[in-house]
Amino acid sequence: MTADLAVVGAGPAGLAAAVTAAGRGLDVTLLDAAERPGGQIHRHPARGPVPRPVRRLTRRLRGVTHLPAHHVWTVVRDGDTWLLHCVAGPDEAPATVRARAVLLATGAYERQLPFPGWTLPGVVGAGGAQAMLKGGLALPGRRVVVAGSGPLLLAVATTLAAAGARVPALVEAADYTAYARRLPALVRNPGKLAQGALHGGSLLRHTTRLLTRHAVTAAHGTRRVEAVTVARLDADWRPVPGTGRRVPCDVLAVGHGLVPQLELATGLGCATRRTPDGTPAVAVDGRQRTSVPGIWAAGETCGVGGAELARTEGEIAALCVAGDASAALARRRARLRAFADAMAAAHRPRPGWTDWLDDATEVCRCEEVTAGRVRHAVAELGALDARTVKLLTRAGMGWCQGRVCGQAVARLAGEDPAPDRRPLSCPVPLSQLAHLPEAGPEAGPAPEAPAPEAPGAE
Amino acid sequence: MSHVPDAVIIGAGVVGAACAYYASRAGLDVAVIDRGPVAGGTTGAGEGNLLVSDKEAGPELDLALLSIRLWRELADVLPPETEYEPKGGLVVAPDETALTALRAFAEAQRQAGVEAYEADADRLRDLEPRLAPGLAGGFHYPQDAQIQPAMAAAHLLRASGADVRPGEEVTGVLTDRQGAVRGVRTTRGDLHAPAVVNATGTWGGRIAELAGVHLPVLPRRGFVLVTEPLPPGLVRHKVYAADYIADVANGSAALQSSAVVEGTPAGPVLIGATRERVGFDRTLSTAALRRLAAQATALFPVLGGVRAIRAYHGFRPYLPDHLPAIGPDPRVPGLHHACGHEGAGIGLAPATGLLAAAALCGGRPALDVRPFRPDRFPEQKGPAA
Numbered sequence A: 001m002t003a004d005l006a007v008v009g010a011g012p013a014g015l016a017a018a019v020t021a022a023g024r025g026l027d028v029t030l031l032d033a034a035e036r037p038g039g040q041i042h043r044h045p046a047r048g049p050v051p052r053p054v055r056r057l058t059r060r061l062r063g064v065t066h067l068p069a070h071h072v073w074t075v076v077r078d079g080d081t082w083l084l085h086c087v088a089g090p091d092e093a094p095a096t097v098r099a100r101a102v103l104l105a106t107g108a109y110e111r112q113l114p115f116p117g118w119t120l121p122g123v124v125g126a127g128g129a130q131a132m133l134k135g136g137l138a139l140p141g142r143r144v145v146v147a148g149s150g151p152l153l154l155a156v157a158t159t160l161a162a163a164g165a166r167v168p169a170l171v172e173a174a175d176y177t178a179y180a181r182r183l184p185a186l187v188r189n190p191g192k193l194a195q196g197a198l199h200g201g202s203l204l205r206h207t208t209r210l211l212t213r214h215a216v217t218a219a220h221g222t223r224r225v226e227a228v229t230v231a232r233l234d235a236d237w238r239p240v241p242g243t244g245r246r247v248p249c250d251v252l253a254v255g256h257g258l259v260p261q262l263e264l265a266t267g268l269g270c271a272t273r274r275t276p277d278g279t280p281a282v283a284v285d286g287r288q289r290t291s292v293p294g295i296w297a298a299g300e301t302c303g304v305g306g307a308e309l310a311r312t313e314g315e316i317a318a319l320c321v322a323g324d325a326s327a328a329l330a331r332r333r334a335r336l337r338a339f340a341d342a343m344a345a346a347h348r349p350r351p352g353w354t355d356w357l358d359d360a361t362e363v364c365r366c367e368e369v370t371a372g373r374v375r376h377a378v379a380e381l382g383a384l385d386a387r388t389v390k391l392l393t394r395a396g397m398g399w400c401q402g403r404v405c406g407q408a409v410a411r412l413a414g415e416d417p418a419p420d421r422r423p424l425s426c427p428v429p430l431s432q433l434a435h436l437p438e439a440g441p442e443a444g445p446a447p448e449a450p451a452p453e454a455p456g457a458e
Numbered sequence B: 001m002s003h004v005p006d007a008v009i010i011g012a013g014v015v016g017a018a019c020a021y022y023a024s025r026a027g028l029d030v031a032v033i034d035r036g037p038v039a040g041g042t043t044g045a046g047e048g049n050l051l052v053s054d055k056e057a058g059p060e061l062d063l064a065l066l067s068i069r070l071w072r073e074l075a076d077v078l079p080p081e082t083e084y085e086p087k088g089g090l091v092v093a094p095d096e097t098a099l100t101a102l103r104a105f106a107e108a109q110r111q112a113g114v115e116a117y118e119a120d121a122d123r124l125r126d127l128e129p130r131l132a133p134g135l136a137g138g139f140h141y142p143q144d145a146q147i148q149p150a151m152a153a154a155h156l157l158r159a160s161g162a163d164v165r166p167g168e169e170v171t172g173v174l175t176d177r178q179g180a181v182r183g184v185r186t187t188r189g190d191l192h193a194p195a196v197v198n199a200t201g202t203w204g205g206r207i208a209e210l211a212g213v214h215l216p217v218l219p220r221r222g223f224v225l226v227t228e229p230l231p232p233g234l235v236r237h238k239v240y241a242a243d244y245i246a247d248v249a250n251g252s253a254a255l256q257s258s259a260v261v262e263g264t265p266a267g268p269v270l271i272g273a274t275r276e277r278v279g280f281d282r283t284l285s286t287a288a289l290r291r292l293a294a295q296a297t298a299l300f301p302v303l304g305g306v307r308a309i310r311a312y313h314g315f316r317p318y319l320p321d322h323l324p325a326i327g328p329d330p331r332v333p334g335l336h337h338a339c340g341h342e343g344a345g346i347g348l349a350p351a352t353g354l355l356a357a358a359a360l361c362g363g364r365p366a367l368d369v370r371p372f373r374p375d376r377f378p379e380q381k382g383p384a385a
Helices: A014-022 A052-059 A127-134 A151-163 A183-187 A190-207 A263-268 A306-320 A327-347 A351-354 A373-380 A385-394 A408-412 A430-434 B016-026 B061-079 B096-111 B121-127 B149-160 B201-208 B241-250 B286-299 B301-305 B344-363
Strands: A002-008 A030-033 A064-067 A070-078 A081-088 A095-106 A108-110 A123-125 A144-148 A169-172 A209-212 A214-220 A227-233 A245-248 A251-255 A258-260 A272-276 A281-284 A295-297 A362-364 B009-011 B032-034 B089-093 B117-119 B137-141 B163-164 B170-175 B180-185 B189-192 B196-198 B216-227 B238-241 B260-263 B270-272 B308-316 B324-329 B333-338
Touching: A002 A014, A002 A081, A002 A306, A014 A030, A014 A064, A014 A306, A030 A095, A070 A190, A070 A263, A095 A306, A108 A127, A108 B189, A108 B238, A123 A127, A127 A144, A127 A151, A127 A251, A127 B137, A127 B216, A144 A151, A144 A214, A144 A227, A151 A169, A151 A251, A183 A327, A214 A251, A214 A351, A245 B089, A258 A281, A263 A295, A281 A373, A295 A306, A362 A373, A362 A408, A373 A385, A373 A408, A385 B149, A385 B241, A430 B216, A430 B286, A430 B301, A430 B308, B009 B016, B016 B032, B016 B149, B016 B333, B016 B344, B032 B149, B061 B149, B061 B344, B089 B096, B089 B121, B117 B121, B121 B137, B170 B201, B180 B196, B196 B201, B196 B324, B201 B308, B201 B333, B216 B344, B260 B286, B270 B286, B286 B301, B286 B308, B286 B324, B308 B344, B324 B344
Parallel strands: A002 A030, A002 A095, A030 A064, A095 A295, A123 A251, A144 A169, A144 A251, A169 A209, B009 B032, B009 B196, B032 B163, B089 B238, B196 B333
Antiparallel strands: A070 A081, A081 A095, A108 A258, A169 A214, A214 A227, A227 A245, A272 A281, B089 B137, B117 B137, B170 B180, B180 B189, B216 B270, B216 B308, B238 B260, B260 B270, B324 B333
């Protein structure tokens, strides 16, 4: 059976696209790695209540073939259609979906910048902390420092405070006054302004200190985090000497915004662009078409911009697949994208953050590679980019395949992060690879027809 | 820019690094230029196979035998991070026909100086307890070894003391009025030297063209699968099936298969590699992955439940007769080549470097270099295809 449209990712963009496309009479298959729809932003425990926006959309998913717990590990062309190969369910069973068009709505993951002590228990990702709260984590009375950069921090601090945690400090590396320079974009987004004010207000009631142009440059503790050092930053995010002070805490929630999840798109050969915060994202046109005909992308994959933008892009993509368009949606997208760009520019990590690292700081946690070894590879062994650092240190070769350390390693190698290339977007059992269906001649975007192969050794 | 080195080596892969190492050891002052980082091309995608087992008796095997000896010496010089492991190879034959063919193949190798020991089914099990049952037999090649190729290249370069200039692209080869090489033009200026070594792997044809000569180096794609980290000792040798040997020397692109399976010090098992002629196509071939996984699980059924966490590809530089081009190019005085090693560049690097250094110094080569003459391919006539 061939679907008209396969949507990868059931977050806001994917859900909106699936519902819209099904509404236009298309036969839609929605695949998602998680057990339940909603994506990261609407992550909810299996037995807990379903968040309202998800309920609203899932109610309309009737007519959509929803495949939860399906992790798409690659998308390949097969004649006029696309094959989506999946690892499905807890048994990691093989599954393949065939579709005429594909929408990538694979979302984003949290950017981590390492610092001394970041591997201590009690140091959690900011997004992770929010997910834990949604999962019912009890925090009454605990002191949680929220640090990093990006609009998510305000939301996390607010949620934590509402859940009874004490938030002694919200430490933001960027300068919110940077938003002022982008005022036109903000003025056209009254909703965003109101949301920001709301977060600020509830935090004030909880006596949280808001420290902009500051960073947590070290976490301290023996068995778990007990305190953090907070230092003032210069314009390049270098700590200003003599400004460090200790803030006791039980938990540090730290995150530096989100970065688009790109590997399915890069595997297909989709062109990327560099967003104002320095990360690569899938390049799309006004109707969410990627550079590869037959492949659309929507949501954070195209540049982080929040749920509303993601839903808008999902709808635009679905309409385009159905052969339709909406001027109102296009206007809304332009407005929201301008705001997202303003935010991204304000929170772009400045190169001086690498000064937080001492040589003993672990950069790659999977392979236990320190900043000192990365610096040695760059300075002494001729590594000019993250790929060569990986080859010479194993940084990024472990379980996470560089998802956690990739951004940091690229910066230490002196470059902006390159678009992720991971031909396998998740681990795949060898038995599954060995029994892949024999497709027709694989015509990827190849410059010449692939010849049959004769394998052998190096 | 007053300093003039004795030679400029283009290419900071393992072959260029070995050329730099042996040239420096011979007393030459060399510079190594690469448009990318160290080990940024085929070296970085290599598995680090140092094999004699897969080479039929002939000039390439002679080069491999010399290299295996040199790698053993280098292992004492290079730091432990290069992960040199003389683990040995094990070539298995699924049935009697393959075993008979393998026996004849190994006998010819033995006469050329290869250590090869026949292993019956019981001996196979001693050597590799996790091998599938029912194999007819095989041969053990104790000389086969393993190295981490990017580390080997980086540390050979470091040990050479050469002036290493990554991120600098050669845009022209400078010649004098008589047509002799006098240096290279790069994106950062001119670098004068009386000799230039083309160690640019898959780009070898392009550099030759800049120097005005024809060298038909082509890319041949290979995929490698990397598993999740596994306990040590699961796979102890470099293990592959016998039909592979027919493959390497095989000019045709017919479908034949056998993956080399081996463990690594860090835990993952490597399975590789395919050989495909698809130009510089970087898209994933699920057919290639299927083949690798099927071969590996046929040899080691225990791997069926193991997950692949990464797949990567590289492009092997090959010449039409599957032998590298090594030594001076008689068409352009001062131009030397050290490229076109196909999938064996890591293994053949030290011998290539030693031969290249001898040629640069005007010394006697350690073995007969005539089969590797860079001008052995006739110019293509007529309109370009």
